[in-house]
Amino acid sequence: MLYRKSAIMPNCSICLKREATQTGSHLLSAFMIESVVGKRGHEKGFLLDDAPDFDYRSNTGAIPVVENYLFCIGCEQRMAYLEGYVCTEYRDKFKNARFGQNFSDSEITGQSWILREAGRVHPHAFTLLLASLLYRMSLSNKKLFADFHLTPLEQEQLRGILDAALPPYENFKVKIKTAHYLRTLDGNEALFDGLYYIVATYDRLHDETMSFNIVHPAFRLPYNMMFGQLLILFFFGKPRREAIYLDFFGLLGNWDVLTTLNGDGMPLKTIVLPEQSWQVMLANVRDEIVAQKIPGLIQLFFQEHYKKYRRPPTNEDWLGFLDLKFPPDQLSGDTPEVK
Numbered sequence: 001m002l003y004r005k006s007a008i009m010p011n012c013s014i015c016l017k018r019e020a021t022q023t024g025s026h027l028l029s030a031f032m033i034e035s036v037v038g039k040r041g042h043e044k045g046f047l048l049d050d051a052p053d054f055d056y057r058s059n060t061g062a063i064p065v066v067e068n069y070l071f072c073i074g075c076e077q078r079m080a081y082l083e084g085y086v087c088t089e090y091r092d093k094f095k096n097a098r099f100g101q102n103f104s105d106s107e108i109t110g111q112s113w114i115l116r117e118a119g120r121v122h123p124h125a126f127t128l129l130l131a132s133l134l135y136r137m138s139l140s141n142k143k144l145f146a147d148f149h150l151t152p153l154e155q156e157q158l159r160g161i162l163d164a165a166l167p168p169y170e171n172f173k174v175k176i177k178t179a180h181y182l183r184t185l186d187g188n189e190a191l192f193d194g195l196y197y198i199v200a201t202y203d204r205l206h207d208e209t210m211s212f213n214i215v216h217p218a219f220r221l222p223y224n225m226m227f228g229q230l231l232i233l234f235f236f237g238k239p240r241r242e243a244i245y246l247d248f249f250g251l252l253g254n255w256d257v258l259t260t261l262n263g264d265g266m267p268l269k270t271i272v273l274p275e276q277s278w279q280v281m282l283a284n285v286r287d288e289i290v291a292q293k294i295p296g297l298i299q300l301f302f303q304e305h306y307k308k309y310r311r312p313p314t315n316e317d318w319l320g321f322l323d324l325k326f327p328p329d330q331l332s333g334d335t336p337e338v339k
């Protein structure tokens with residue numbers, strides 16, 4: 001009997017037409033994770049995992065954010081084209097003084113951060129990139145994102161947007177000129193109705209590997225995400241000025257949420273936080289993750305301790321164990337105590 005590839009290969013999760021033969025698809029854009037794990041092939045950083053015995057100092061490379069057979073080769077290239085554009089026009093220029101004329105800063109009364117408008121980045125291109133990230137993470141069964149799911153309606157909405165608005169793949173290539181592609185996005189603007197988001201980053205960070213890749217499985221209104229140097233709150237539906245929203249990172253403060261909101265084709269705005277505010281956020285995330293791991297960690301600790309020392313552990317033993325698992329010099333933050 002002949003081997004029939006189509007019998008075992010699912011169809012692409014974006015176009016639904018071609019076979020999903022692509023392997024090694026990154027669930028996060030390479031440029032977003034490279035500050036955390038390093039460039040492809042030279043990974044040096046660490047991804048967090050909430051398993052109690054996960055040691056974030058052991059090199060996991062990019063494996064937790066790579067998945068096979070979700071997309072066809074064409075749709076993978078369509079996403080890579082979009083990522084290339086956002087990387088060149090936003091990531092590479094955003095904090096580079098040589099491109100200062102591409103951005104304009106404004107201060108918000110009473111806030112320690114500035115709001116930077118990226119007038120030359122096509123706002124729908126950025127929205128589309130975020131849509132592709134949410135979609136990819138929602139599809140993934142990788143441990144890092146296994147608990148994260150969009151609702152089926154949201155997932156299908158994003159799939160439709162991606163298939164309609166990513167550049168065309170024809171004759172085994174994506175070859176549309178950038179300016180032409182951006183004009184097609186203008187023509188497709190109705191697709192983006194109802195998608196809103198807030199983006200924040202830091203101005204500088206002395207150690208850029210001190211970052212997390214997290215999409216919170218429970219903080220869904222808005223969806224709370226951090227990818228290396230970007231923090232994103234993503235709304236399906238326009239937020240209201242007075243409403244209280246889920247804010248895992250503690251970003252939202254006493255300002256009008258609408259002044260920092262992206263959507264409706266408005267120029268892309270990014271909150272640029274001072275280093276210290278970003279550090280406080282990272283420490284809070286780290287503490288939260290440590291706290292979530294505590295029940296599993298305690299079991300592991302008792303098992304290991306009895307096996308090794310054959311006596312009940314003391315509080316000092318526990319604190320020493322936690323220091324081993326979460327070295328205090330890696331991130332600031334207090335070590336939790338056993339009550």
Ligand SMILES: [Zn+2]
Pocket residue numbers: 012013014015016017018071072073074075076
């Ligand atoms: Zn496809």
